[in-house]
Amino acid sequence: MILNFELQSSFKYNKLMNDYTQPSASWPAGPVPRPVSPVARATSRPAAAPLSLAQKLLLLLGALLFDWLFCLQGVGLNVFVFTVFVVAAQLVLLPKVAAVRRSGYFWLMVGGSLLSGGMMAVYGSGVAALACGASVLMLLGYVNQPHLRLGLYALLTALGSGVQAGPRVLLGLRAPRNAGDGVRRGWFYGRMLLVPLLVLGAFHLLFMAANPRYMAYFGRVMDALGEFLLWLLPEMSLVHVVFLTLGFLVTAGAVVMVPVYFYADHESRFGEFVRRQRDRVASFTVRRPNFQPNARRALDLRKEWVAAVALFALVNALLLVVNAIDINWLWFGFVPKPGFDLTQFVHEGTYVLIFSILLAMGIVLWFFRRNLNFYAPGLPWLRWGATVWVLQNAVLAVSVGLRNYYYIQHSGLAYKRIGVCFFLLLVFFGLGTVLLKIWQRRSAYSLIRMNFLAVYAALLLLAAGNWEVWIASYNLQARFRSIDIGFLLDMPGRVLPTLVARRALIDAAPNLTSEGEYGGTESISAPEAQRRLDAAVATWRSRYQAHSSWQSRTYTDWRTAQALRAQ
Template identity: 25%
Template sequence: MKNIPLLIGAFLFSTLFYQYSIGLNLSLFCLLTIVILIIYNKNLFKKKSNIIFSVVFVITATSVFIYKSNLSIIAYLVAFLTLIGNVSEQNSSLYVNWLNGLYTSIAAFFHRKFNSIEKGKNVQPKQKTDYLHLIKIIGIPLITVIIFISLYKKGNPMFNELITKIDFSFINIQWLLVSFLGYYLLSNISKPIQIDSATIYDLNTGNSLKVKGDLVVDRLRKENQLGFTLILLLNILIVFFLITDITYLISTNDFRASAISNQVHNGINTLIASIIIAIIIILYFFRGNLNFYKDNKNLRIVTYAWITLNLMLIINIVIKDCQYIYYFGFTYKRIGVLIYLLLTIIGLLTTSIKVKQIKNFWYLFRVNTLTAFTILIISSTINWDNYITYYNLNYAQSMDFNYLLNLSNNNTFILKNYADENNLTEGKKSLIEKKHKTYLIELKSKKWQEIQYDNLKLNKD
């Protein structure tokens, strides 16, 4: 009785995924996962965090149905692991949820088997199954019956005809294997487990730093001096860099794609190195008792100044990237740069909070993984191909037509509309027509498990 939902789930899993590509099936699997989790963990679903992560999971599943982009599929998998991990332990950090979610999905069966061995040591041993006898009572009659059937077949033509008519081709072993895989996965996630060492360590680690041992004033004074001198020099260097960069930005008239591209990419490389080193240096100096040293005011000031200057460096790159987008349109790389810059801004702000409120490294890690997760989920709900195409066709000063053609099918309808409403060259028109026709054929050939939102649009038309 306990396994009936899992057996039904396994049957549905095979029905949804056996020999089908991704589409509606992934969205329905999301609902199946949530139903299984609720059936086996009713009480845990009264907690707010589990409900929130379930909603997030449904959002990503809807995104997969609507856009079917790689980003939405990645977000779906991450949301799945997060939900499973959160059901296993509600109070752990996001990255521990991912670890627990992954571990549960792939190995909970073996973990439970180990637990049953451990428990079994304390209870009276069960009577051992006699496998040899089991093989005997199944194997020997089976082989004997097969031998006799082959004998009787030769002796009686009517019996032979009857036996030949028996057709086992309806049994599809691959379908059964996929069902078994579904059962294994659903059984694993039905009762999520934890990686004890990581979960316990995470639960016992707070966000705030505490004084370690005695405050050795002389040592702290020397470390404070070193930190102050180093960060002050880095401040001077970054100011000099910013002045020269802004002067170049104002004075340059070179708006060739290659020139702006070089500027943005060099700027990003500088920024990546600068931010990583900045955060490492700040984490090093503010790792322990220096946080509690009463004369660290100057060190804090130069640290905040350095963070502010790094933010200015980011704004500088944002301007360059926007300029690049204005002249040559959107691309995934240019959007990626903007998202990276947003993450960097948040990273720097959380670093300044860490310094101000005397937080530890784990605080930074927790807040920043949560931020990255949120941005991933939000990004997965946006039809990027559509927006890129719309902006580049209507607002960009110049654009790469082949780039738009090579994007996923999410921009097919917008390209088709544009081709119908504008005077394009025959070559471009035929390329768009080809893409449109191929996509329509692809949509029409889909089974119900594979359909996506565009199929519904097609039916409406």
């Protein structure tokens, strides 16, 4: 688009030059401007704006802080500290961008970043790390383009800006003014070699992954280089150099904003509501001579309406039968028969029903995407048919939830069961937005925006839960005939106090299982389960004592150490 604009500008400029060269035109005084090539205009880039004093200080502080927090450390409290630094840096630089202060999405991401970062300090879980990373990236995306509303576009904008920020800062560096010609020439060629070095690094990583002997040789070279640097600079090692460089790149992506307009321009094409399009209607007819366009459009809409009403009527009838069977079978007094494979029943039925619900939502979006929203003669029938179908899909989602509930009642909690519960919550929210589309003529963009926010809210809720401890507490009940002790021992160390406190229940369990060496499950004895529990406790204690620094500690790690010491 920019190239076309420049070509048009160049064409107008050349036309103006030709007009001035005519004998009747009077040429203005002064030298004749030299025409610029369209390719040169399209490929030329404006010089990067110089960094402010605050940005330079934040770059230095961020690189040093990143190395101090993460060098040879795990994740925990350090993630929260660095997240607070990134948020504070945005607030320090915020007065320069007045539009950001008026963006509710920016303040939402500020709260989400601090909440998820705080959950990293409390639990240090993987879902909390995912929520924190997504929150910080979307925060940076809304700072880059304050008018964005779709969280996914903010995420992609932040990634696009972050990739360019580090090289942009390095390429913008200048040699000292009082340096000689040799220093300036070396500085220039050093910056020119930056891109080839990045390409060389990418190929180096590929060769390391493909050739183990090459990786071994490279490890020897790195060990020798590390010893040399340790001899040259006793306080500096190669690991610190790597983390300082990585910290500089990460901080540059958070402090230096490279404008990325692609996603903001793309989002500007969409609206919250469907608009009537007179030139874009679906056609199911063959053109006949002497046929009026308006009559053809009305006939096309009527045929599309007939197809939609027929489809909704048929699938409503079919879904009514399925829901009647599920209500009669699952909703009231469901008791699995002896030998009934509840796992297979839940897995197959859940996946098929979830796919059916998503397909139903897609069909509704398809028929209500264009001018059928404005077909007055049959719109009430279409809306009510689609509404009944959406409500029946909500009933189907309740049946899926009951299948999941029966599995939890008979087999215990697991990560997938919790995931299905949150997915069903998102399904109910999505069905509600589909009703908004039907009755308020909402656009697909509006539904994507609202459902993305719902997914983000569900991610924050998952990050705020101590799910492993809750799973262990629920599964270690006397009413369960089988306990997957291997699954519980593979969880993070914060579940160990719960397992130690219920040793007697583990000994009394009728059946203890664990994952086999080559897949599947195997039964283990109670003494073997106790031996594995003791080994897990000893391993966790040694690891906790070996990593005595506070950077990677969490609140639950401290509580676990206190509980194990007391038991």
